Amino acid sequence: MSEPTQPSREYLAAPVLKIGALAWLKDNLFNSWYNSLLTVITLLGLWYLVPPFFKWAFVDSLWNSSAEACRDIDGACWSIIPNNIKFIILGFFPNGEEWRPLLAMFLLLALVVYSKERSRWNKYLGWFWVSGLIVMGTLMYGGIFGMTVVETAQWSGLPLTMMLSFFGMVAAYPLGVLLALGRRSKMPAIKTLCVVYIEMIRGVPLISLLFMSSIMFPLFLPDGMTIDKVLRAQVAIILFTAAYIAEVVRGGLQAMPRGQYEAADSLGLNYRQTMRLIILPQALKIVIPPTVGILLSAFKDTSLVVIIALYDVLKTTKVTLSNPKWTGYSTEAYIFLAVLYFICCYAMSSYSRRLEKELHTGY
Amino acid sequence: MTETQPKDASAPIIKIVAMHKWYGDFHVLSDINLEVQPKERIVICGPSGSGKSTLIRCINRLEEHQQGQIIVNGTELTNDIKNIEKVRAEVGMVFQHFNLFPHLSILENLTLGQIWVRKTPKKQAEETAMMYLEKVKIAEQALKFPGQLSGGQQQRVAIARSLCMAPEVMLFDEPTSALDPEMIKEVLDVMIDLAEEGMTMLVVTHEMGFAKSVADRVMFMDEGQIVEQNNPHDFFDNPQHERTKLFLSQIL
Ligand SMILES: Nc1ncnc2c1ncn2[C@@H]1O[C@H](COP(=O)(O)OP(=O)(O)OP(=O)(O)O)[C@@H](O)[C@H]1O
Ligand SMILES: [Mg+2]
Numbered sequence: 376m377s378e379p380t381q382p383s384r385e386y387l388a389a390p391v392l393k394i395g396a397l398a399w400l401k402d403n404l405f406n407s408w409y410n411s412l413l414t415v416i417t418l419l420g421l422w423y424l425v426p427p428f429f430k431w432a433f434v435d436s437l438w439n440s441s442a443e444a445c446r447d448i449d450g451a452c453w454s455i456i457p458n459n460i461k462f463i464i465l466g467f468f469p470n471g472e473e474w475r476p477l478l479a480m481f482l483l484l485a486l487v488v489y490s491k492e493r494s495r496w497n498k499y500l501g502w503f504w505v506s507g508l509i510v511m512g513t514l515m516y517g518g519i520f521g522m523t524v525v526e527t528a529q530w531s532g533l534p535l536t537m538m539l540s541f542f543g544m545v546a547a548y549p550l551g552v553l554l555a556l557g558r559r560s561k562m563p564a565i566k567t568l569c570v571v572y573i574e575m576i577r578g579v580p581l582i583s584l585l586f587m588s589s590i591m592f593p594l595f596l597p598d599g600m601t602i603d604k605v606l607r608a609q610v611a612i613i614l615f616t617a618a619y620i621a622e623v624v625r626g627g628l629q630a631m632p633r634g635q636y637e638a639a640d641s642l643g644l645n646y647r648q649t650m651r652l653i654i655l656p657q658a659l660k661i662v663i664p665p666t667v668g669i670l671l672s673a674f675k676d677t678s679l680v681v682i683i684a685l686y687d688v689l690k691t692t693k694v695t696l697s698n699p700k701w702t703g704y705s706t707e708a709y710i711f712l713a714v715l716y717f718i719c720c721y722a723m724s725s726y727s728r729r730l731e732k733e734l735h736t737g738y
Numbered sequence: 739m740t741e742t743q744p745k746d747a748s749a750p751i752i753k754i755v756a757m758h759k760w761y762g763d764f765h766v767l768s769d770i771n772l773e774v775q776p777k778e779r780i781v782i783c784g785p786s787g788s789g790k791s792t793l794i795r796c797i798n799r800l801e802e803h804q805q806g807q808i809i810v811n812g813t814e815l816t817n818d819i820k821n822i823e824k825v826r827a828e829v830g831m832v833f834q835h836f837n838l839f840p841h842l843s844i845l846e847n848l849t850l851g852q853i854w855v856r857k858t859p860k861k862q863a864e865e866t867a868m869m870y871l872e873k874v875k876i877a878e879q880a881l882k883f884p885g886q887l888s889g890g891q892q893q894r895v896a897i898a899r900s901l902c903m904a905p906e907v908m909l910f911d912e913p914t915s916a917l918d919p920e921m922i923k924e925v926l927d928v929m930i931d932l933a934e935e936g937m938t939m940l941v942v943t944h945e946m947g948f949a950k951s952v953a954d955r956v957m958f959m960d961e962g963q964i965v966e967q968n969n970p971h972d973f974f975d976n977p978q979h980e981r982t983k984l985f986l987s988q989i990l
Contacts, residue, residue: 643827
């Protein structure tokens with residue numbers, strides 16, 4: 376056989392990445408005098424902060440003791456958590472009925488986990504959430520199947536926080552999307568209505584909305600008619616969050632090229648089909664990061680319901696701390712709360728990152 | 739209900755009578771009269787800004803005309819949204835920039851219209867889709883996403899997407915002008931096949947070779963008017979109007 380006649384070309388191996396701890400350190404932490412200085416200062420800072428914290432939190436600490444035993448130590452008194460866990464989590468829910476809020480929370484978590492898979496996003500999922508809400512409400516309120524009635528005033532702690540925030544988010548999102556569509560509507564009445572709504576809500580703080588819902592709103596109701604306080608707070612949170620979602624979604628809608636609408640139109644799809652199948656899936660995907668930002672702050676803002684005397688998990692913690700026995704241990708209690716909030720928020724944002732990845736189709 | 743006139747074989751499939759269109763105060767199309775017979779292949783050319791795109795976009799009401807009549811396959815385009823959707827489902831359109839749906843796979847791009855507009859069962863829609871992908875020679879890409887295809891492949895998918903709706907007429911708005919030279923041919927080949935199978939086509943293009951070999955009629959537009967139309971032979975060899983001559987001298 377003869378030699379290959381095509382001009383040969385040299386194929387180089389891809390450069391090998393520098394590996395090894397030393398190379399990494401040099402590349403990332405000491406690659407210039409300025410970075411080296413920052414690295415040293417940071418290390419010094421950590422050296423002064425971490426060991427004492429570690430000693431306080433883990434070495435000198437007590438995890439499950441009486442309040443009295445805590446008086447004699449220098450470290451953290453984590454005992455405040457196990458000793459008060461029932462009140463912090465469940466608040467004023469009557470003794471002996473604890474299984475009801477616990478089951479409700481479990482159901483809510485199950486719903487959330489179930490909703491994670493995109494393949495399950497269909498119209499039944501909406502009905503799942505609606506029936507989930509009813510079942511949870513029934514569990515909490517009671518009154519049938521031999522369950523004693525627990526007034527909403529006694530709903531408190533983590534179940535309250537979770538219900539306010541999860542149902543707040545789940546209801547605010549579609550409402551926000553509708554508002555965004557309405558704001559871009561060609562019909563002047565709908566458009567004006569949506570603009571006025573969005574701008575009014577965004578012009579006031581959530582606190583004032585909560586106040587209005589708890590103090591002013593009942594004044595306008597006919598005599599003898601009352602609407603539950605928790606429900607009013609829930610509605611206020613939904614209305615508030617929806618306005619912000621609407622603006623973010625509108626941004627996404629505006630980012631859609633006109634060609635997408637035209638292609639959908641030229642196939643003969645109607646407005647609803649175009650929105651549902653073509654525009655919203657793309658627009659909502661673009662705005663996942665800011666949407667998650669809004670949902671996270673909505674989640675944390677539910678703690679503002681303390682000002683209308685609802686006992687969310689932050690308030691039950693505060694009440695615990697006002698017990699003279701446990702007064703001195705606010706750091707421990709708040710760290711516990713921070714971890715609780717962080718777990719929820721972190722789960723949400725990492726889920727959103729996963730979703731973005733899944734939805735990425737290379738454009 | 740929709741005013742559908744009986745179709746006889748010789749009736750024009752598109753009929754435009756004394757049509758005018760304005761963008762605001764700008765009179766972009768003036769007194770357009772046009773009849774397109776079934777199976778006719780028309781190429782529209784003219785300088786940039788002469789209103790070619792606007793004219794074919796009026797035919798499926800991506801743009802609204804203000805005066806005159808446009809009748810497509812017996813249905814007059816008015817503000818009636820049902821009529822508009824009906825016409826759009828019968829008229830396929832291929833855009834300069836493809837306008838595929840980037841969040842859907844190639845196969846889903848092709849089945850979407852069938853499933854939601856034509857109410858075809860999914861399985862059957864997929865079979866039709868595969869048949870047309872076969873025809874434009876990219877069946878093996880069915881499960882990819884538009885972003886993973888070359889421009890020429892995307893444009894062929896776009897053509898297949900329109901064909902899946904079994905349109906009576908196909909409109910092309912400069913289908914090759916966003917493509918690199920080596921991809922133009924693969925798209926033109928698909929269009930030539932389509933013409934040979936008897937599809938009614940209105941094509942806005944600067945590919946004069948395509949016009950010469952495929953068109954039954956070539957139309958020259960300038961400043962919003964149809965200046966001249968003729969069979970390709972006479973159009974290119976014996977243009978009547980000064981403006982046509984000038985245009986042809988610049989482009990050929
Ligand atoms: N949405 C619009 N609003 C206002 N004017 C427009 C609009 N679209 C197009 N025009 C104007 O109408 C005229 C005709 O535009 P059209 O796109 O139909 O031209 P064309 O013949 O397709 O040109 P090209 O070869 O560059 O695509 C142009 O002067 C253009 O500036
Ligand atoms: Mg054009």
